[in-house]
Amino acid sequence: MxxxxxxxxxxxxxxxxxxxxxxxxxxxxxxxxxxxxxxxxxxxxxxxxxxxxxxxxxxxxxxxxxGFVNAHNHAGMSLLRGYADDLPLMTWLNEHIWPAEARFMQGEFVADGTRLAMAEMIRSGTTTFSDMYLAPEDVVEPIVACGMRAQLCTPLIDFEIPWSKNFSHGLDKTRALMDQVAPHDTLTLAFGPHAPYTVSDDSLAMLYKAQQSLGLPIQMHVHETADEIEQERAKTGRRPLSRLASAGLLGPNFQAVHMTQLDASDMALVAESNTSIIHCPQSNLKLASGMCPVTELRAQGTVVGLGTDGACSNNDLDMFDEMKTAALLAKGVSRNAQSLPAMDALAMATRESARAIGLGDRVGQLKPGFxxxxxxxxxxxxxxxxxxxxxxxxxxxxxxxxxxxxxxxGSPLLSDGRLTRIDEAALIDTVEVRRNEMSKEGTA
The missing domain is CATH 2.30.40.10 (Urease, subunit C, domain 1)
Incomplete structure (x- = not known):
């Protein structure tokens, strides 16, 4: 023998x-x-x-x-957990979140928020996350040091934000970030345009050319609220998803986040283009944005992954919690107790989320070679x-x-309930320092 x-x-x-x-x-x-x-x-x-x-x-x-694949997150926003609760999306963004980000969310501040997010995610079984947030160049080192796997979605938007002056500048910074990410096999890069209502037709055209040139996937908030649909129809006579299709952006490399407002034409566009959907049920419920038709999307063969969104709108990054909400919500909306059974909810949080963000041939399943x-x-x-x-x-x-x-x-990030690469006590002290900084500014 x-x-x-x-x-x-x-x-x-x-x-x-x-x-x-x-x-x-x-x-x-x-x-x-x-x-x-x-x-x-x-x-x-x-x-x-x-x-x-x-x-x-x-x-x-x-x-x-x-391990869970959290397919949509804003990890640095963990430092804004509980900062502006119980508000509708546009009030939440325009009057609270964007002003706070302009004052604080740069460099080490974002890196510390990402460390907090990763510690929370590891403790609850997440091994991969997709992060759409500011200062992506500053979170590369913390993610690599922590040992998690991540897709970094660069923040692209028409107006000035702490990371970029405008959409074109954001594309330039995305190209530069590719070299920083390339040496790390646990990191991938994606374009992260914010939403159709913050991205012009000219910017969509630039994004199309960049995507064709660089081959990166695209993750974008789409059809998150009814107001978004009505504003687009009043402005262009079209629905946002139709506008994105006309720009040539939909397809297997497009990750549409939220998608709570879908009619028959939207469902057909998703099916024809093989666009992936990322469902964030708790955030959508908390912001009263609507409910993604998960049962119908899955029935037509669409890949539907699961994400928590950021801790500022959830308010946790616990995928167990997100799975249970997704399963119960699907049953309640469809009035069918067999909608999204437990094993399918687990698939959404693992295999399907991995497929949604382009990692389905590497993670999300346990079998030889993975x-x-x-x-x-x-x-x-x-x-x-x-x-x-x-x-x-x-x-x-x-x-x-x-x-x-x-x-x-195969390397331990949590062993017998203890984080192996993050000093939890030191992290808690750092978070308290950051909270005090915000409090002194009278913003938290």
Whole structure:
């Protein structure tokens, strides 16, 4: 008999939810990981004897599944958590958020907010996030140091913001950022135009040319509120999504965030173009923006991922919480208890979110060849027992503090409930300093 193969990590698990298309729930499985990738998965008695692991975990009461992919976030806004609550979107933006950003959200301020966001996300099982926010060049180092995977969406808008003078300047800075991001295989770059109502036709034309030249995906807030639709129709006679289609922007590389206001023509454009949708149910509910027709979109074959949006409009970055809201909301809106069952909600938070942001061939599933981005959740708790179906426990009953381990590329970011790369006490002190800075300005 040949000697066991030396590997990086071996996990023995009570349950494994690999989140492949057939959506199985596997029991008493082992996962072998080496050089940052999954190399084997199968019954413990078959897999464990084959390997000698540097680190070996026996997770006897745990469910192991892919790490969550938070497909839309504004990580630096974590420092604005609770800053302007209970307001409609445009009042929230124009009178509170944009003025606060102009005063504070630059450089190290954004980097510290991103560190806070990453600590929260790791503690609740997220391994990848898409970040559309200011100062993207200042968050590259913190993200790499933390070990998470991220898509950085550069903030593009027609008027001056702390990051750029105008849309064209933002495109120039995006091109420059490509060289900074390129050396890091855990980072990807995307264009992040804010929304149709803040981007002119000339800017859309520039974006089209840049996208054709650079090949980057596009993430954009689209059809977030009814007012957005009415303003566009009054101005151009068209709906925003139709305007984006005319500009040549829709397609598999376009990530449309929110999409709470869709009619039959919008649904057809989404289906014909294979545009991906990113659903942010809690933010949409809190801002009273509307509800994305998730059931109908999924029925027509559209990829629908899940995101939290920023902590300023959610107010947390907990994907367990977001999954449960998405599942319950889909049932309530459709009046069909079978809409978005637990396993489909899990798929949205993992496999489908990865596909939505162009990482579906690397993360979001547990199978040989995929990156070893995964989490372990202890289901031996009063609020999740008895476990008849682990997918039900994960979506409807889990407290995110039951996440005990998180790995990216097989390296631990959370071990036995403790962050391995972030000094939590020091981070809390830094956040308090930032809060005091804002308070002294009379803005918080």
């Amino acid at each position: 040949s000697s066991p193969q030396s590997i990086q990590l071996l996990l023995e698990c009570r349950w494994v939810l690999p989140m492949t298309d057939d959506q199985p729930v596997l029991e008493h499985q082992a996962i072998a990981i080496d050089q940052g990738r999954i190399i084997d998965l199968g019954p413990i008695d078959q897999i464990a004897p084959r390997y000698c692991a540097e680190t070996h975990h026996r997770l006897t009461e745990h469910a192991v599944l892919p 990156e070893a981005d995964l989490m372990a959740v202890d289901l031996n708790a009063l609020n999740t027992l008895p476990v008849h179906h682990p997918e039900s426990a994960l979506v409807y009953a889990v407290n995110s503090r039951q996440v005990t381990h998180v790995w990216v590329k």
